[in-house]
Amino acid sequence: MAVGLIYTSFSASSEAKQPSDLVNAGSGGSYEMTGVVVPGSIRHRGSELDFKMADRAGSATSIPVRYHGEIPDPFRAGREVIIRGSVANGTFMAERDSLITKCPSKYATQAQQDPQHVIITN
């Protein structure tokens, strides 16, 4: 079993990449991309979700992502997400239902208050 475990894990795994690794990648390949959702880039177009992802470390380069399927609740701008798919013409074409967000305990420490936020009155 140990041999099978080692063999299949190396063959079944998809390469984990950051957005900056994939911006100039050719079409094709199967990747798992980890990065941060760029603020202001989220657009719902029909049942399709378009957004951009940048490196976690914070870089100027970002890659557009096209996604269908379930959107986990923790998904939002500025959050870290993991997504699977391939690259076509500079766009990351995600597999259906492949969008994963981290357990909320991960980002609980990063929360900040927006000083100018909506106040709903009676």
Add this chain to the structure above:
Amino acid sequence: MITLGAACLILAFAVAIYAGVAALVGTRGDRRYVDSARRGVYAFAVLLTICVVIVEAAFVRTDLSLQVVADHSSTTTPAFYRLTAMWSSQEGSLLLWAWVLSLTSSAVLFATRNKHREITPWATAVLMGLGTFFTGLMLFAASPFARLDPVPPEGVGLEPLLRHPAMAIHPPMLYTGYVFFAIPFAFAIGALITRRLDASWIRSTRRFALIAWLCLGVGILLGARWSYSELGWGGYWGWDPVENASLMPWLVGTAFLHSIMVQERRGMLKVWNVSLICATFSLALLGTFLVRSGILDSIHAFGESTVGAPLLALIGLVVVGSTLLIVSRTADLRSEKRIDSLVSREAIFLVNNLLLVGLAVVIFWGTFFPLISEVFTWDKTSLAAPWFDRYTTPLAILLVLFTGIGPLFAWRRVSLGSAKRLLARPAIAAAAVTGLLAAFTDARSHPLALVMFGFAAFTLAALLQEFARGAAAYRSLSGGSYGRALMALFARNRRRYGGYVVHAGLAILLIAVAASSSFQTSRDLRLRPGESAVVDNYKITYEKPTAEIDPPEQRLTFGSVLAVTKNGKPYATLYPSRNYYSGVGAPTGGGPIRSFFEGEATSEVGRRTTVGGDLWTSMIPDLGPMNHLIASADNRLERIGRGIKPGDVQAQQAFGALQGLAVRKIEQRYLADPPPANFRVNVNPLVTWIWVGGAIAVIGGLVAIWPAPEARRRRVSDVYAARLARDLGRA
């Protein structure tokens, strides 16, 4: 108050060091030091209780001068969730860890104050070493009493996703599970050091191991339940590293609970048992560590958490230290007996142990594969759910089968004839269930699921047979009804029959997991009000949109009314909705109104639960058609916002209220001219039985933990006998 809390924390740290050192001095034989160390542990518990009460009081009052409160709670957080916001923070969860450790250490040391004279001082030292570590971590890395100056006008608020009853008790349950495993671990270390490796340390701590196992199991179930009903993706398990982190110690702990029975009965598997408990506790620490560090995302993310490095050092110390200790004691850990026959309970237990540990190894490998591959190939790669399923499914199937066989066989050996007789009925039941399902349902299409159903039927039938056999034996001795005989069985041997109930619950749970994962239908629909779509036998009509504003929680809800018919007959009305929260989290860019709609949001699923399964729906309104409205509101607001000086709190509040009015405008527009919405519709067969099976298992666990009256009496007489023997020895 805060100063008092900080002082108590420093004192607790000092007391933990003192108690640890005094216990170590006491290992040389001076009982006064041991007694003093034990009282030190009690004091440690009292001091940490004060710390917990003070932090909780600050949360209830929303004392924003305390950083941990300002970061994780707010005045708009509902009262109940203010109480539970403590453990959503790193500081609060460390405090919880240390507090539970202090309480359970006090409990075990009180219970064993007249026992194990050689082992307890070492166990005390180990427990207080942990106590020192965790209080030290709070003092030097993540203090719950850190203050904020200036005091912010409002807190960040508890993450809306965590505002769910399951999430309120999930973290304390997990932590209680993790921490309680420290007790058998500490006693195992004590037993190893003093070479007192008979089963007495196991007897004194197995109840703690059971409680740990049960709490961890409840924690895992609650996490799955929360994920299913709150997270909006419709699943209960995703092989996320954090989930895996809690499952691994549970699996190895389950193996431990079984193999200690073999040591108690037959004096075997000693190396295995001490190794299992050391592994379980290391995995429990690892669970704490994984949640609190970014290690699995990347090695480079390691620096992000202040407590990651010390925790990893502690895990390293525990693993290396206990391995060396076990290796140095191999001569003392020799088995008193050998396995007589492969057809015996201990042999089946061993197989089950290997399956459980095998599961943990697979999950460990998969969870840490990103790190492993980075080391070997310089490329970080990771494994997804299908890889995990591929290995865990067959292992789980075999586990269910052997769970059924184990209780049927007696200790030592079973003759082949009686083995055949015992296995016959369950085997017939399994064959019948498999045949019927294959003939009349589409279960054929998923052979692995079909095998799981068959084996689970075997196990359930075997358990029934055991209960019937036990009850019949009781009745032939003392008569009475079957009901009374069953009650008597439980009263006589709670651990055994409670354990059987756990087995039944888990068999049901695994049937439900197999059914709901193999036969799920999942569809994405995009509907306008009045439109309908067909999913399986259900016709789903989006009747009308709803909208609601909740000022106390600063929440806007866009919902929908779904009318569902099944095979043409009215079936249910479902109300999936989406909540948007204000005042939680950082701006997302593009103006305050855009930030509001792209900010913190949660899905409330609409669900109809029946015995046969769930119809599960979630919705996300398509706000695309309202983009221009949002953008124009933001434009106008931006012009107004420019005139506000930073620090002018009054103007800022008025500005916030103006934004609130804009949100109300958008709400009205949403109702007047509703845009289409995206729905996810899942048909999850038998999923209810995951929770039913889980609940049955928990009840079984409680039965097994509950002290039996006879056992209590026996324990008293044990102490008496030990005293008598000691006095006789002195004379």
